[in-house]
Amino acid sequence: MNYLELKLQGLDKDGNENEYTLADFKGQKVVLYFYPKDNTSGCTQEACDFRDNMNRITSSAVVIGVSPxxxxxxxxxxxxxxxxxxxxxxxxxxxxxxxxxxxxKSMYGKKYMGIERSTFILDENGSIVHEWRKVKVNGHVDEVLAYLNN
Structure with missing residues (x-):
């Protein structure tokens, strides 16, 4: 199945529960960022960086955070x-x-499966036009903004 058609439960920007596919956002650029876990230090910093820059991002893209x-x-x-x-x-x-x-992934010698922190920019047709893998949180939202503004 095409990634645009995969259905996931989510919360809209106001906290209301909805079912989404990425196809729902066709016609808009999307900043799709994957993060490992809610309420952990790096993930909280990244989410708050997106939150604090939302007024600079929403003029050109929709932000969607994804975790397990x-x-x-x-x-x-x-x-x-x-x-x-x-x-x-x-x-x-x-x-x-x-x-x-x-x-x-590996932590303290223990292997486990998890999300590799990554961000993708999808164009108005849902195609991946840019990606960042193994993201370092500090300065990442600035990189995303620089890309969107070019």
Missing amino acids: NDIKSHKKFKEKQDLNFILLADTEHILSEAFGVWKE
Whole structure:
């Protein structure tokens, strides 16, 4: 199945539950960012950086955050951090696998599967036009803004 047609539960920018496909956003550029886990330090910083720059981004793109967390976790994360963009719950890793970001990781010698922090820019037709893999959080939103403004 084409990644544009994969259905995921999510929260809109106001926190309302909806079902989404990336095809829903055709006609708009999309900043699709994958992050490992709600309410962890790096993921919170990245989400807050997107939140704080939303007025500079929304003139040219829609922001969508994706993690394997469920809707309940996303609601808490969204409310606690006052996030103003869409969050998708990729609990079965279908979108993460489609984008090649569901990877084997290692922490303290223990291997596990998880999301490799990555961001993709989709054009108005839903095609990937730019990507950042193994994202370092500091300065990343500035890189995204620089790309969108070129």
